[in-house]
Amino acid sequence: MSLLARWLVFAALVLLAGAVAFAPLVMRTKATAALRTAAAPARARLTQWAALLTALAFVLEFVLRLFDGVATMRDAVLFAVRLAFLIGMALMLRSGRNDAPIPIAASAALVLTQSLSGRSASRPEWVLPVLADWIHFTFAATWLGGVAYFAIVLAPIVLRQRQLLSDLGATIERFSPLAIMSVLVIGLTGIMQSASFVSSFEALFDTDYGRALLVKTGLFAVLIGFGAFHQFVISPQLRAWRARAQSSYEAARRFRVSITAEAAVSALTLAAAATMTVLPAANLAP
Numbered sequence: 001m002s003l004l005a006r007w008l009v010f011a012a013l014v015l016l017a018g019a020v021a022f023a024p025l026v027m028r029t030k031a032t033a034a035l036r037t038a039a040a041p042a043r044a045r046l047t048q049w050a051a052l053l054t055a056l057a058f059v060l061e062f063v064l065r066l067f068d069g070v071a072t073m074r075d076a077v078l079f080a081v082r083l084a085f086l087i088g089m090a091l092m093l094r095s096g097r098n099d100a101p102i103p104i105a106a107s108a109a110l111v112l113t114q115s116l117s118g119r120s121a122s123r124p125e126w127v128l129p130v131l132a133d134w135i136h137f138t139f140a141a142t143w144l145g146g147v148a149y150f151a152i153v154l155a156p157i158v159l160r161q162r163q164l165l166s167d168l169g170a171t172i173e174r175f176s177p178l179a180i181m182s183v184l185v186i187g188l189t190g191i192m193q194s195a196s197f198v199s200s201f202e203a204l205f206d207t208d209y210g211r212a213l214l215v216k217t218g219l220f221a222v223l224i225g226f227g228a229f230h231q232f233v234i235s236p237q238l239r240a241w242r243a244r245a246q247s248s249y250e251a252a253r254r255f256r257v258s259i260t261a262e263a264a265v266s267a268l269t270l271a272a273a274a275t276m277t278v279l280p281a282a283n284l285a286p
């Protein structure tokens with residue numbers, strides 16, 4: 001049950017990051033403006049649902065810790081801080097200001113509360129590990145939140161409004177540098193954290209924690225494969241829609257299937273990450 005709650009927290013934070021950060025970070029050019037405008041109502045709905053899901057996931061996790069008798073003062077303080085951020089975000093969204101940088105900052109702060117409640121925070125010298133964990137999760141949330149945003153918001157709109165095919169191609173292209181940077185940062189910070197929590201090469205194969213990490217790394221490689229396919233195969237076909245409207249439409253349909261599959265792999269990756277956080281670290285007895 002606590003694993004499910006942890007996965008829900010991760011998934012909700014990723015959805016929220018995609019909803020608040022994708023459009024301001026990726027869709028800033030003229031080539032993507034029409035799609036951004038058409039997507040605005042769906043984006044507002046996604047943000048509200050993601051904020052609600054995040055609140056429910058935090059409540060569920062906190063209540064479970066109370067029932068298990070393991071909730072600490074730190075948990076209570078972080079829970080209160082999280083709710084304060086979410087209420088602040090809800091008030092901003094109600095006033096229609098969902099493009100402001102504050103929801104993005106609030107979303108990053110919520111991820112920080114996660115890092116402050118994790119394993120890295122319980123180490124004697126916790127500042128650098130918590131920072132690495134925060135950066136790791138922030139980039140994971142920005143990248144996979146973007147994948148979810150494509151799957152839930154953008155792809156369905158483009159299939160209904162064909163004149164936006166080229167905008168979708170441009171958006172995939174603009175997303176690519178962010179995705180590449182995320183892959184590099186996640187890989188680097190992931191290796192840093194693994195060095196702390198996996199005591200040896202054998203522990204990688206002989207402990208549940210190590211095996212969960214191997215599964216997560218395998219899924220990470222699959223996600224990179226999806227990204228390359230969208231960037232090098234799908235995006236050029238979408239951008240050529242004026243010359244080849246029918247084949248671009250077919251490319252958009254294929255994109256919808258493959259981005260949905262990528263979102264499903266993202267959910268599995270988050271499940272592997274959640275599993276790691278509820279297991280003991282991979283320290284084999286000498």
Ligand code: HEM
Pocket residue numbers: 010114115116118119120133134136137140144186187189190191193194195197213216217220223269270273274276277281
């Ligand atoms: C898209 C791929 C990845 C995603 C979505 C992801 C996600 C996450 C998340 C959500 C956490 C928990 C953060 C927290 O609770 O504060 C985490 C922790 C961690 N990640 Fe990743 N990660 C990915 C790739 C990797 C890779 C490639 C490695 C190793 C090279 C790695 C190693 C770790 C380690 C060691 C931890 C610490 C877990 C703990 O607290 O025990 N991750 N990751």
